[in-house]
Amino acid sequence: MADLHIPDALLVKNYIEGNETALSILIKRHESKIYGFIYSKIADRDISNDIFQDTFIKVIKTLKSNSYNEEGKFLPWVMRISHNLIVDHFRKTKKMPMYRETEEFSIFSVMSDDSLTIESKMIVDQVEVDLKRLIEELPEDQKEVLVMRMYQDMSFKEISELTDVSINTALGRMRYALMNLRKIIDKHQIILTN
Template identity: 40%
Template sequence: MNLYSNLTDQELIRLYIAGNNPAFTTLVHRHKNRIFTTIVLLVRDRNLAEDIFQEVFVKIVNALQSDQYVDNSRFLAWAVRIAHNACISHFRKAHTRPQIVLNYNDDLGNNMKLSEHSQEQHMIKAEITEEINMMLDRLPRLQREVLILRYYADLSYKEIAQTIGISINTALGRVRYALGNLRKQMGVESLVSA
């Protein structure tokens, strides 16, 4: 068991700033999957996501070392905002608009081991995931983006608003419309398959 695993993010940050590098390693391991998944879902390219992921953690280290981090008990939201901005910067440099889709078939965020479940359960989960991904791909880009930030990055509506530069009400509305559109698709799909 890691000596630092029971510490809060803020405690780990304070230790890291004081010169304790293993504290930062614990912080990275705690949040790397969620941050990387968010980047992959935003850029749709695993290799590019790995590059951006590294860039994000360099920016985080630089910000922490130069006292730019405000201790607000939401390190993950702050890190995801940096990741989101890095993705947007990449697309601006490439003179392309980001295609935010939720169709990445790499079992990201899938923490269950195949040995823990039967092959049948694994197949059922894969089918459900594929169907949900297809429905999410049919959503408007802006609705997909807020769902990624809300349900994969676990940001609050206020944090979503700050991250993408919209009002909280707009963030709430986009999530509400996206979920409504998903429900409609599920209703239509269940009628078609019946």
């Protein structure tokens, strides 16, 4: 318990002078703060352990080579080292592969524009408008179930509770709604594709 009263600066000094126990006290004292800080950014135990280890390897090397000159600010110094290593880690993992266009390789084979063309957008909009008109033609009870299921994304259990019918009735109404929609589409020969 006497370890608690020794300030960091003195432990660092003792360590530089060859007292190895001083390092273990410093690690014990600050491990959870430093590890917690790393883990809060990385969210992976193994990588956090690696970064914690690399941080202290730097600390040890710096102290042993007498390059440390920030007496009294041990923890912020170690935190800064770990912060830099975290940034390095993200740089390494987020690096994008680079492609260069050659005769055999076209850059457009890895790049594509998935958004709809103006024409397809108009078709999609038209199909939606047509479909809504067809739904309006359905009997009220079937229309209600279909709208709740498809547009409001409700489960059949929720629909049955809300409309005060059994789940089987709701399922049956959905089935009839779809059958009737198909009938109307066939009858008027409507094409609903995009």
